Amino acid sequence: MAAPPHETRPAGPGRALPDTQQGMRRRNLARVMHTVSAEGPLSRAAVASHIGLTRAAVSTLVDELIRSGLLEELGPERPGRVGRPGSALAVSGRGPAGIGAEVGVDHLAVYAVDLRGEVRARAVRHVANRGRSPEPVVGELSALIRRVVADAEREGLWPAGLAVAVPGLVAGDARTVVRAPNLGWHRTDLGALLPAGYPLAVDNEANFGALAELWLGEGTPRDFLHVSAEIGIGGAVVVDGRLLRGTRGFAGELGHVPVRPEGPPCACGGRGCLEQYAGEEAVLRAAGLEPGGDRVGLLAARATEGDEAVRRALSEAGRALGIALTGAVNLLDPEAVVLGGELAGVAPWLLPSLEAELAGRTALPAVPVSVSRLGPEGPLLGAAHSVVRGVLDDPAAVAERG
């Protein structure tokens, strides 16, 4: 079973497993998987020396993981080394796959990612979802999921779990969307609408985006604040390599930090929230552009051409982000701020004013701001990888199912 990302999970592999003989075996299976995943291809002897177990113990574990289809042997290592040639082990490209799905305000997307982290099947559909009721939207998403699962199965993969990113607040049950104001959904049980038969975890898109940054970003620290923007502005807080979830699972709502307390009303119930200044629609309005189409691409193109209204709108959005982030940095003291989502595409025009606010509002060294390389793919990759990480963290549970 893929562990639901709603759990606050230990940083190390399988540390939550019980302290019994059986628990120890499962933890050791996880150690072998994580070692081969991070360092492979590796011989059994190399795995044994990495994790500090005897070669005989590792062989037993490896045999079990090969039988379950989680590891594969690449054949004998190249000759020329001392001793009997060992067979190199690699994470299987045919075993379980993580299915990541995303409900966006203007798109639906599904990826299948194998244990090696490669995207092996995908489907994307551009569709305006704002104001549509959940049933037809999730119906279309389910059709995409079935198509991606079928494609993955043709490649010898099978779905180990389904993780769905949504632009809204998700309850602690990891299936109920409590509020997604930009879709217009309230208390929607996605579990009842999605295809049955896979372990399911629904989560906020910014949370999955932050996990993608943590797992796949280059040089991402273990304490950072992730800002993710599509129509809304999401945020996620990572502390010591774990998502800060909050009591109800709603932490990280940077988009609803008040920037100007008497500002325009917001769908969240507040006034003058960051989203009212730096959300995509606010920026388009300020730039004098109509919503619709590839709006972020349009903003970037106009800004590149030197359109003053667009540049001013992006600079003002950066300023609002800087004000909200000043508050967040004062509260959280993160090592870095990472900008992701669609926002990453216009970062060159946001960053100067954003960084000026951050630096000008403190006498201390300002926190560094970086731009995600994953961009708008982050939440989808984070969702799919959360299932893959669940497999690496407890391969025995998957082997029992597979």
Added chain:
Amino acid sequence: MAAPPHETRPAGPGRALPDTQQGMRRRNLARVMHTVSAEGPLSRAAVASHIGLTRAAVSTLVDELIRSGLLEELGPERPGRVGRPGSALAVSGRGPAGIGAEVGVDHLAVYAVDLRGEVRARAVRHVANRGRSPEPVVGELSALIRRVVADAEREGLWPAGLAVAVPGLVAGDARTVVRAPNLGWHRTDLGALLPAGYPLAVDNEANFGALAELWLGEGTPRDFLHVSAEIGIGGAVVVDGRLLRGTRGFAGELGHVPVRPEGPPCACGGRGCLEQYAGEEAVLRAAGLEPGGDRVGLLAARATEGDEAVRRALSEAGRALGIALTGAVNLLDPEAVVLGGELAGVAPWLLPSLEAELAGRTALPAVPVSVSRLGPEGPLLGAAHSVVRGVLDDPAAVAERG
């Protein structure tokens, strides 16, 4: 040695100790101490049944703790019970004590707290410290510390460690004050100025206030946001029973969350920070009162009498607090907000506008706000108790010193 409060320490007793025979003995000593501290007086048999060890094993541990002066025997339990009467064990009122000290903008204070949690000696001195250089201030504090230690020693106690609360940012070394704008201190090594010979931990006053709330408050949840105010407004974030410290140890700076981004300049380098609206001096100014004397007492008295200017000033401060807390609640999703420090004394006039802002800026149920019963004593109690908790968490380390 008292564990420095700057460590992020495991929730359970002594869980950070190594996984060896010696580590297990130390963990078990901690379990015995915590059990007797929380549930005592208890017989050896009751302790054994509480922690799931044999009575023989517990007897060995208890004997060691009695020899070290951490536990004491109260004599035979009262008759009438079944079986041979056991001698009831209690935490010693004569062993190690936690010395807590506080540098305030207008006072210095020192408490000695025994392992039972009782304040056994104290010294408080009202003195205007703003703008004074650290040497004379810490010199006066050191004199108070020596007096309190001498008083405690006369009661048969000995200092197990010294914890000092300061109104400013403290570096990860738990001795250097990086910035205390309301004192005017910058990069001050208190370790070099305080009396030598005790394990030392300097920390932000709001952090110690939050720990006091967690340990001594009634019904305080394990996830909460603590607001503490004296001249400045401090904050501390507790997540799952642990302080959120941030990368540099600066997390929780609620006082410098921007409330109105174009507002008045602040000593932190920013503009329109919460402190500029809800700090004590801002409130006094808005109320038309002169600084000096028992200002919070004066505000409370005037507000009680119906002074409209004072009531309006407090209501506006509550409003600013509500705006800053809306941002903090969006980011952290705490179970509760606890108002402590001097602020607690005027809470009745702050709360209505504060709660109205919190409730009016979200469509979700608003987070509950409570008022600390510890009030301005919180930081000092938190400091002294952090040393006591360090002893309970690793009694063996103290026994070796004592």
